[in-house]
Amino acid sequence: MSSHGAPIPIMSHPCGPLKGEAHVPGDKSISHRALILGALCVGETSISGLLEGQDVLDTAKAMRAFGAEVTDLGGGRWSVHGVGVGGFMEPDQIIDCGNSGTGVRLIMGAMATCPIVATFTGDASLNKRPMARVTDPLAGFGTQAVGRSEGRLPMTIIGAKEPVPLHYEVPVPSAQVKSAVLLAGLNAPGETVVTEKEATRDHTERMLAGFGAQIRTEVTDIGRVITLQGQPELIPQHIEVPRDPSSAAFPVCAALITPGSDVLVPNIGLNPTRAGLYTTLQDMGADLGFENMREEGGEPVADLRARYSPDMHGIEVPAERAASMIDEYPVLSVVAAFATGKTHMTGVKELRVKESDRIAAMADGLRANGVTVEDGPDWWSVVGLGPDNVPGGATCASHLDHRIAMAFMVMGMGAKAPVSVDDGGPIATSFPIFESLMGSLGARLERT
Numbered sequence: 001m002s003s004h005g006a007p008i009p010i011m012s013h014p015c016g017p018l019k020g021e022a023h024v025p026g027d028k029s030i031s032h033r034a035l036i037l038g039a040l041c042v043g044e045t046s047i048s049g050l051l052e053g054q055d056v057l058d059t060a061k062a063m064r065a066f067g068a069e070v071t072d073l074g075g076g077r078w079s080v081h082g083v084g085v086g087g088f089m090e091p092d093q094i095i096d097c098g099n100s101g102t103g104v105r106l107i108m109g110a111m112a113t114c115p116i117v118a119t120f121t122g123d124a125s126l127n128k129r130p131m132a133r134v135t136d137p138l139a140g141f142g143t144q145a146v147g148r149s150e151g152r153l154p155m156t157i158i159g160a161k162e163p164v165p166l167h168y169e170v171p172v173p174s175a176q177v178k179s180a181v182l183l184a185g186l187n188a189p190g191e192t193v194v195t196e197k198e199a200t201r202d203h204t205e206r207m208l209a210g211f212g213a214q215i216r217t218e219v220t221d222i223g224r225v226i227t228l229q230g231q232p233e234l235i236p237q238h239i240e241v242p243r244d245p246s247s248a249a250f251p252v253c254a255a256l257i258t259p260g261s262d263v264l265v266p267n268i269g270l271n272p273t274r275a276g277l278y279t280t281l282q283d284m285g286a287d288l289g290f291e292n293m294r295e296e297g298g299e300p301v302a303d304l305r306a307r308y309s310p311d312m313h314g315i316e317v318p319a320e321r322a323a324s325m326i327d328e329y330p331v332l333s334v335v336a337a338f339a340t341g342k343t344h345m346t347g348v349k350e351l352r353v354k355e356s357d358r359i360a361a362m363a364d365g366l367r368a369n370g371v372t373v374e375d376g377p378d379w380w381s382v383v384g385l386g387p388d389n390v391p392g393g394a395t396c397a398s399h400l401d402h403r404i405a406m407a408f409m410v411m412g413m414g415a416k417a418p419v420s421v422d423d424g425g426p427i428a429t430s431f432p433i434f435e436s437l438m439g440s441l442g443a444r445l446e447r448t
Contacts (some may be wrong), residue, residue: 002405007333008423008424009395009406009420009447010405010409010424011408011419011420012411012412012443012445012446013445014392014412014414014444015448016442017261017262018251018254018258018442019442020264020440020442021266021411022264022396022435023266024167024247024248024251024264025052025244026050026146026242026243026244027103027242027245027431028051028053028055028056028244028246029102030203030207030239031047031050032106033054034050034080034181035047035078035424036063036106036110036183037207038068038080038082038236038237039070039157040082041082041084041169041236042083042087042233042234043236044080044081044236045080045236045237045353046077046080046239047080047238048053048076048078048079048241049241049243050077050078051077051241051314051407052432053430055099055100055102055429056169056443057390058096058097058098058100058103058327059097059100061076061096062063062097062103063437064303065093066093066111067088077273084233085233086231090118091414094119094120094121096121096122097120097121097126097354098122099122099125099355100126104120104153105176105177105184106135106180107133108180108340109134109138109179109183110184110186112157112165112184113144113159113160113186113187114159114359115160117158117159117366118157119156120153120156121155121169125355125401125426126146128132129152129153129353129354129355131145131150131151131152131155132150132177133174133177134180135147135155135174137177138184139383140164140166140168141160141163141164141166141184142161142163142189143158143159143163144157144410145158154200154235157259160373163184163187164188164189165188165191165230166185166192167192167195168193170197172350173196173323173350174200175204177202178200179204182208182226183204184226185228186213186232187326189225189230189231191228191229192228192230193228194226195223195226196217197222197227198223199324200216200273200323201323203219203271205236206228206298207239208228210298211234212232213228213229213234215227215429219308228274242269242394243265243266244269245271245278246327246328246403247430248304249328250409250410251265251306251437251438251441252265252281252288252304252336253335254410255306255307255417255437256338257308257334257335258414259308259384261306261307261308262306262307262308263305264303265304265305267303268280268304270304271300272303272324273324275325277324277331278304280315280317280321281332283315284315284335284339285311286306286335287307287308287310287315288304288305288307289307290302291303291304296353300380300428300447310388312340312345313339313340314382315330316346317346321417322346322350326351329348330358330407331403331407332345333345333362333366333380333407334366334408334411337366337369337384337385337411338384338385338387338388338414341384342381343377343384343385344359344379346382348379348380349377352378353432354406355401355402355403356401356404357399358403359402360378361396361399362402364396364397364403365411366382367407368396369393369394369396370391370392388414390411391416392412392415392418393417393418395421395422396419396421397422398426400423401426402426402429402430403430404421405423405424409421409424413444424447
């Protein structure tokens with residue numbers, strides 16, 4: 001049974017051409033950050049296009065618990081009256097972040113240098129995920145953390161009463177760790193410096209600058225060095241949230257493997273630290289077009305058109321691209337099954353500690369549906385069967401992981417026989433309109 005209640009089995013049937021416009025939800029990464037930074041301002045931040053999935057709603061609830069006034073105005077429009085940098089109040093209740101690793105890690109960072117105590121928990125999946133990768137660097141500010149063995153939730157964070165600035169080198173590519181340290185650095189005097197050897201999504205840096213923080217990024221021989229001046233007075237903003245490239249991946253990839261398809265996904269955020277999937281798909285021979293290129297709120301945006309692509313071929317996905325597409329590997333592996341030849345993916349050990357072990361989950365499900373998969377600690381390979389040759393027919397375990405569930409739903413659209421998941425309920429955490437949107441394009445999804 002999943003954390004949302006009774007399991008919701010879903011079957012995805014082979015379907016005809018997918019056609020139309022796919023208006024996917026707002027970007028989850030930017031939605032989380034807009035709420036948190038709005039809460040760290042004095043005054044009103046207005047947000048439009050906010051993703052209203054459960055993950056983001058849990059972050060909104062957490063900001064209320066820390067003293068911000070967060071109001072849903074309807075239609076994706078939200079208002080946040082913040083409490084200022086260092087102004088978080090001590091919450092009365094445990095902070096439940098549901099399924100969201102991004103939410104809990106960023107919120108821990110934002111409160112880590114406030115002189116308060118907060119306890120965090122989550123659902124069964126989140127409570128298995130490692131938090132030491134965040135709490136270890138936060139200790140450098142003077143923060144304390146007490147949790148379960150191996151640094152897992154539930155966990156109590158004791159904020160630093162007299163925080164000190166931190167110089168930190170991120171050991172593995174992680175935008176969550178980098179962002180947590182930067183958010184903690186907001187309430188520390190002096191300069192907090194974060195070095196990352198491999199570039200990860202930079203929404204936090206872009207948004208901090210937009211809110212008036214003094215932050216600069218330099219590309220050096222040792223990587224990207226990000227320097228933040230602490231204790232700024234953040235300026236309330238209006239945030240237009242672009243549509244989520246990770247959510248767009250599902251209708252795009254479905255169109256590529258379903259004969260006759262032609263799908264347009266408008267207003268997609270194409271931040272280069274997030275667009276690795278689309279570069280990879282083009283390398284494989286996918287028919288993708290980028291129309292109406294523009295910039296909104298400091299983020300590059302375009303309308304993305306995807307057409308059925310029967311001539312795709314397997315490739316070696318560069319390891320250095322992993323950070324820019326880490327959430328998209330599950331659905332990429334589905335596309336790889338419909339390509340010709342082997343697709344080899346390396347530098348992906350982060351997938352082992354996501355909402356589930358995504359390599360194991362996808363490998364098991366792909367094999368059950370007739371696809372050959374090889375895998376190791378930080379790599380995996382999918383041997384493509386070519387267009388229209390994937391057998392399908394199996395039921396796959398979602399492991400309480402929304403991206404696993406949606407990836408297998410996409411697979412069923414192009415396979416010879418239906419593909420099912422044991423529980424599609426977790427999809428609501430990031431893409432609550434997934435079933436209705438895909439149905440409007442011509443997909444055949446059935447709750448069983």
